[in-house]
Amino acid sequence: MLKSATPEATKLYSKKYETLNYEHLGQTNLxxxxxxxxxxxxxxxxxxxRQALEYALTHGINLIDTSSNYANGGSEELIGAAFKNLSEEKKLKRDEIVIVSKVGYLQGQNFQLSQQLKQQGKPFPDLVEYGSGLEHCIHPDFLADQLTRSLNRLQMKTIDVYLLHNPEYYLLWAHKQGMDLEEARTEYYRRIEQAFMQLEIEVQNGRIQFYGISSNTFPIPSKHYDFTSLEKVWDIAESISKNHKFRVVQMPMNLFETGAATEPNLSDNQSPLKFAEIKKIAVLVNRPLNAFSGNHMKRLVTLETSVEFDQDALQEKFSQIVNMESDFVSNILPVLNADEDTQKKFSGYFSSGSYLSTNWQKLGPYWQWIESQALFLTDQISHAVQQVNDLPDKSKETIKWLDDYVELFNTLLGYLTLYLGEKISKENKIHFDKIKDINKVLNKCESLQELALSALLNSDGVTTTLVGMRRKEYVQDVLNILKQSKINLPKDFWINTNKQ
Structure with a gap:
């Protein structure tokens, strides 16, 4: 078992990477x-x-953010394994690195645990049964249980910062129940106070160093039902002890979601970022490159396409695949050695091209298409082809049709990916150019992701910006941005950005 982060060790770590900038994590002195x-x-x-994480840790990035529910515990397990490996190779010491984890969600294995406890008549108290496969809880019993599990996965004695993970799920649930707002908020903050008291005990027991809250609703208007007041939770911590360890918060902030810096939802019209700065609360920013705008998620990256989208060519492919699917129904399906129900399934599977031909302009956005929609369609067609291949006594015509269909369908997906990529590229370029026009200090930024990260890295009150770096090259891109000189960001930057 390894130790925890210390002010001395983290400072020495920072001295090894003089081209990078480091911040104090609020009043933790880390x-x-x-x-x-x-x-x-x-x-x-x-x-x-694992390679990306180890590269980051050995090249100047010394804060890791995870959660008990990330990858169903697999994220914490990865961090524990990476630390163990680097420690054994004497490339890294535990006291140099700050571990942040979170607690609150019951999904996957936690959800199954909850169902088992219910069957035994011993459910977690104050359980929020939010939806199918999703529950939430911040009761002391749950916190103690989950902290033990997280420490085991991380192979550590202490988590440096332990955050309540989106406790506003209680408010979202209460709203669905039609509960009076004041009644709901009274109960909400009672639960948070109860959780804080447990976390103070965990500090005394040495299982965590500091604690806080990660909430998506810190930066939203105070009139919203699910608003979480940073001022209120600070006052709760102050009422528990003047030497409390509530020192870190986390919230979303990006070029589209600017509320952390612009929403005056606290007393004296202070924004959450300003309040945190005054109270010396460390602020971790999440979703720097993933913004909710309207009902869609926007990925704030410059997407370069090497080939121009050709709509005429796309329409030609649509015509070809619709004809192939018609041929399947008329000539291939009737001679397959399959019962009527199976034939109906095949008919449905091999109608994806016809569906896309009439709905292609409704697809997207691009990243949703890449990460879910296109994968679903590919898996569906692969499954259908395999089922047909498993049938006995197939004709040569059937085998040739399957081969031709798969090739054409993959070509069609390529055209649609190009279309959606070009569409998002144009949209992001417009926003990129607008931001640069109103803030000349960011003119040197060559991509939207560089601009988005540079703005956050140079914003007063932001301690650390959390970035997904699943590949070594992603880590290298972030390190290159970190090595750039500090920018004097105008005080009204986020206000002007919000107006765009």
Whole structure:
């Protein structure tokens, strides 16, 4: 088992990387890199993720953010394994690195645990049964249980910063129940106070050093039902002890979601960022490159396409695949050695091209298409082809049709990916140019992601920006941005950005 981060060791670590800038993590006296390794989508089973994490830790990034529910515990397991490896190779000491983890969600294995406890008549108290496969809890019993599990996965004695993870799920649930707002908020902050008292005990027991809250609703208007007041939770911590260890918060902030800096939702019209700065609360920013705008997620990156989209060519491919699917129904399906129900399934599977031909302009956005929609369609077609291949007594015509269909379908997906990529590229360029026009100090930024990160790295009140770095090249890109000289960001930068 390894130790915990110390002010002395983290300061010495920072001295090894003089081209990078480091910040004090609020009143913890720990020195942390301005960019942190975001552990949201990393898993111990993926060697590429381990390589990226180890590269980051040995090149100047010394804060890692994870959670008990990230990759169903696989994220914490990866971090524990990476630390053990680097420690054994004497490339890294535990006291140089700041570990942030979070607690609150019951998904995956935690959800299954909750169901088992219910069946035994011993459910977690104050459980928020939010939806199918998703529950939430910040009761002391749950916190103690989850902290033990996280420490085991991390192979550590102490987590440096332990955050309540989106406790506003209680408010979202209460709103669905039609509960009076004041009644809901009274109960909400009672639960947070109860959780804080447990976390203070965990500090005394040496299992955590500091604690806080990660909330998506710190930066939203105070009139919203699910608003979480940073001022209120600070007052709760102050009421528990003047020597409390509530020292870190986390919230979203990016070029589209600017509320952390611009929303005057606290007393004296202070924004959460300003309040945190005054109280010396460390602020970790998440989603720097993933912004919610309207009902869509926007990826704030410059996407370069080497080939121009050709709509006429796309329409030609649509015509070809619709004809092939018609031929399947008329000539291939009737001679397959399959029962009526199976034939109906095949007919449905091999109608994807016809569906896309009438709905292609409704697809997207680009990243959703890449990460889910296109993969789903590919898996569906692969499954259908395999099922047909498993049938006995197939004709040569059937085998040739399957081969031709797969080739044409993959070509079609390529055209659609190009279309959506070009579309998002144009949209992001417009926003990129607007931001640069109103803030000349960022003119040197060559991409939207560089601009988005540079703005956060140079914003008063932001301690560390958490970035997903699942590949070594992503880590290198972030390190290059970190090495750039400090920018004197105008005081009204985020206000002007918000107006765009």
């Amino acid at each position: 020195s942390v890199s301005q960019a942190g390794f975001g552990g949201y989508r990393v898993h111990i089973s993926v060697d590429e993720h």
